[in-house]
Amino acid sequence: MLRRPEGTVPQCDTGRIWPPCQEGSLGSQPKATHFSSRGTPMRLSRYFMPVLRETPAEAQIVSHRYMLRAGMIKQAAAGIYSWLPLGYRVLRNIERIVHEEQQRAGHIPMLMPTLQSADLWKESGRYDAYGPEMLRIKDRQDRDMLYGPTNEEMITDIFRSHVGSYKDLPMTLYHIQWKFRDEMRPRFGVMRGREFLMKDGYNFDLTKEDALHAYNRHLVSYLRSYERMGLQAIPMRADSGPIGGDDTHEFLVLADTGESEVFYDSDITELKFGDRTIDYDSVEQCQAVLEEFTSRYARTDETHDAALFNEVPEARRRVARGIEVGQIFYFGTKYSAAMGATVVDETGAKVPVHMGSHGIGVSRLLGAIIEASHDDKGIIWPEGVTPFHCGIVNLRQGDTEADAACQSLYDALTALGLEPLYDDRDERAGAKFATMDLIGLPWRITVGPRGLKNGVVELTSRRTGDSEELPPAAAIAKIAAIYGAIAA
């Protein structure tokens, strides 16, 4: 019903790869049906969502504050966090979108380890080049190990071990895995943690042209992914940094708390990917999207060119701040040549493959989304990533009619494959509203004796604050329609 139509996204592996166990898989929960990859509905009285009324002192920026206050994360050490149930749900939703969009683009999911042997890094030369950001560990045999900050070496090794012919190309492999970079100064909660969840993908192609198509394909899939998360992320020409490479774009979400200064032509913020369908195999179509989204001036401070920027009409010049949520690179044969990742081409010659790597900061995206979508009461989740589809607030817990009405709403929404969060605590209305506002569910159904007397409940948009009174069945239909439209 609300499930994506069969065939739109062929056989997504989401949720089976990471994490190994699904929420509610112990059998105590009702069997999830349509949205089994998302989670389960929940009664707040049975949930674990330790909200804080006061802001912990260590949190400086709004996303960090709200994530702590909403009971989404708990710091374990500097830049390292536990994901509490509410935060975990959002994390998995973001991850799910990334999986779906990567597989839609034809990229193949897999999983590489967090801990790596240093050998491959010595071979590529990055063991020394990477510096103290890399967490180095010795095992009991005194072997050099490291907690991977990225996986170019490992994927290249896998590729060279098993692929030898141009006939096996093109190929793009990706995984979503925890990384560790020992930042000198972690801060801003999950926006700049030391441990972070990242999708990184690697394309292998016979020619530079093919590799650039892979680059474009990633750009398209990233635009789609961010839009599904309710974000506008602008591709900006960027600096290649320690990965190295020729072509690279960063995707930035505009936000005052962003770490990078960005310069752009305001026309670019008018661009929407929308629900257009793209044939990912079409070089022309992907190229057209790239040109559409990168032809206007948009650069981070690293690559900013004041002279070029001044060619933009003054009224459209913007200087702002942005949060980097992804980056795509084409780096040619840098690793393949160094590590002997070659294939035999049509003429029988051994040639190094052309590669690129492409990352999305999955855990960081939670912070970015909150930075871009909140008010003074709390978070406002976009429908695509919200931890629960809607909240049900029972204003008079213990009142027979109100309890029954809430229960039947809960059951009906659940039967449709939606996941409501039912606040069935014995709390005052104000406390329930404040909690719902804080955790940011986009829709709230408020149920009380007063309305029930007239046969209505109240449906409220978290984003606009607009409320309407309508019969319970109509409220259900409306929510189903909203989410049905997103899933379609």
Added chain:
RNA sequence: CGGGGCGUAGCGCAGCCUGGUAGCGCGACGGUUUUGGGUACCGUAGGUCGUAGGUUCGAAUCCUAUCGCCCCGACCA
């Protein structure tokens, strides 16, 4: 890694200067009262004051060391 700051109850803080054996608000728990935007009142539980040394009759308080965390900067998905 340079500069600064902070570790006292689940959270936010006071007490430290001028040593005398720990306190406030919120939260939690129990009760009464309330009930359509964090209600009010009563009661209860909870802290070897980050850790280790030292000075002292006596240390949260003074001294030393150490660990952790935060902020500014340089650096980074």
